[in-house]
Amino acid sequence: MPENPYDKPTIQSRLSVRGSKWHRDAPDIIPLWLADQDYPLCPELKDEMRQVIEEEYTVYGSDNDAKAAISEKLKRVNKLDISPGQVKITTGVTINFWLAIQNACRPGDEVILTDPMYGPFNSAVEATSTRAVRWKLDLGERYEFDLEKLKECITPRSKLIFVCNPHNPGGRVMSKETLKGIAEVAVDNKLYILVDELHEDIRYEGRKHYSLAALDEEAAALTQTCWGFSKTWGIPGFQPGYMGCTNKMLFDRLTKVGAAVVKGSNNLTRAVAPLICSGKIDYWVEDMNKYLAEVRDLVAKRLNEMGDFTIPKLEATYLMFPRFNYGLTSDEIHKVLTKDAKVALNPGPRFGPAGEGHMRILTATSKGIMNEALDRIEKVIPKLEKMSN
Numbered sequence: 001m002p003e004n005p006y007d008k009p010t011i012q013s014r015l016s017v018r019g020s021k022w023h024r025d026a027p028d029i030i031p032l033w034l035a036d037q038d039y040p041l042c043p044e045l046k047d048e049m050r051q052v053i054e055e056e057y058t059v060y061g062s063d064n065d066a067k068a069a070i071s072e073k074l075k076r077v078n079k080l081d082i083s084p085g086q087v088k089i090t091t092g093v094t095i096n097f098w099l100a101i102q103n104a105c106r107p108g109d110e111v112i113l114t115d116p117m118y119g120p121f122n123s124a125v126e127a128t129s130t131r132a133v134r135w136k137l138d139l140g141e142r143y144e145f146d147l148e149k150l151k152e153c154i155t156p157r158s159k160l161i162f163v164c165n166p167h168n169p170g171g172r173v174m175s176k177e178t179l180k181g182i183a184e185v186a187v188d189n190k191l192y193i194l195v196d197e198l199h200e201d202i203r204y205e206g207r208k209h210y211s212l213a214a215l216d217e218e219a220a221a222l223t224q225t226c227w228g229f230s231k232t233w234g235i236p237g238f239q240p241g242y243m244g245c246t247n248k249m250l251f252d253r254l255t256k257v258g259a260a261v262v263k264g265s266n267n268l269t270r271a272v273a274p275l276i277c278s279g280k281i282d283y284w285v286e287d288m289n290k291y292l293a294e295v296r297d298l299v300a301k302r303l304n305e306m307g308d309f310t311i312p313k314l315e316a317t318y319l320m321f322p323r324f325n326y327g328l329t330s331d332e333i334h335k336v337l338t339k340d341a342k343v344a345l346n347p348g349p350r351f352g353p354a355g356e357g358h359m360r361i362l363t364a365t366s367k368g369i370m371n372e373a374l375d376r377i378e379k380v381i382p383k384l385e386k387m388s389n
Contacts, residue, residue: 183219
């Protein structure tokens with residue numbers, strides 16, 4: 001039987017390659033804090049990258065072929081009719097958060113975002129002198145997206161709703177009904193929408209992904225959506241993001257607002273985009289998702305057996321967000337884990353106030369690395385229990 005590529009990584013093999021995740025801390029610490037998978041590259045993708053070097057395609061390149069491929073993918077997968085002329089390749093996705101605020105808001109205006117929420121959404125609000133209004137997600141309700149709570153967030157200063165689907169760090173996939181509800185709220189209150197669909201491919205148990213802009217024509221006119229190849233294909237170092245709008249006037253305005261700062265990507269991203277968007281190597285994602293589901297179940301089972309945790313089940317993404325039920329702050333937990341367990345996780349408050357007491361765990365690694373990390377965490381549970389008394 002051929003070796004499973006997703007089961008191949010070891011601590012030593014990961015330490016032997018360059019990268020922030022495995023080299024930020026001391027080499028005896030297992031890093032599960034950064035959303036950077038440990039898996040090898042898809043072989044066909046690797047061949048495409050080699051071809052860039054063989055051709056010496058290091059000159060200034062054009063986005064045209066990549067944008068054409070992305071446009072076709074958006075029609076086929078996302079059910080969005082967005083022409084290549086209304087696709088913009090960006091350096092990652094987070095620049096789009098800033099761009100959305102610059103278009104919709106003035107200093108003092110309000111941006112609605114969930115709590116918890118991926119950290120750079122919060123950073124974008126802070127950097128633009130706007131105000132975050134937090135749509136609270138309740139862990140006890142499985143992080144359900146309560147539309148009535150969303151409506152309560154709206155004031156005359158509200159201008160923009162941030163949507164992260166699949167949700168980071170909650171691991172939830174938004175249903176068609178939820179997305180339609182958000183669209184209706186936005187239209188009724190004349191709010192712009194920024195949707196981050198970066199993790200659209202990482203889903204479990206056959207859950208379906210829907211693009212909000214494909215479900216409501218009026219809301220689509222107010223919506224900027226961003227995607228990327230980094231999380232699915234393990235190439236975050238290329239910063240391969242892209243953005244699109246069905247509304248040409250909105251797209252043109254966003255382009256004008258960001259003209260001086262929103263740059264494109266590199267030739268490696270341009271070269272791999274047509275292959276990724278073609279669907280010809282989707283087998284890699286399908287196989288990876290099966291393995292990721294096994295790692296997810298392994299982590300949940302072992303945590304529940306070793307201690308007191310509340311674990312929202314991952315429907316999507318490879319980022320688990322358990323609450324450590326020991327009455328300790330995330331910083332206190334983080335210190336014990338890094339000093340005594342030699343495991344680095346991501347403290348919950350970096351995702352908003354509701355993240356206190358949580359730690360985010362990357363699950364996109366091998367079972368061997370994950371079991372070693374869990375063994376180490378299990379050994380410090382008695383210390384967490386003692387600290388909580």
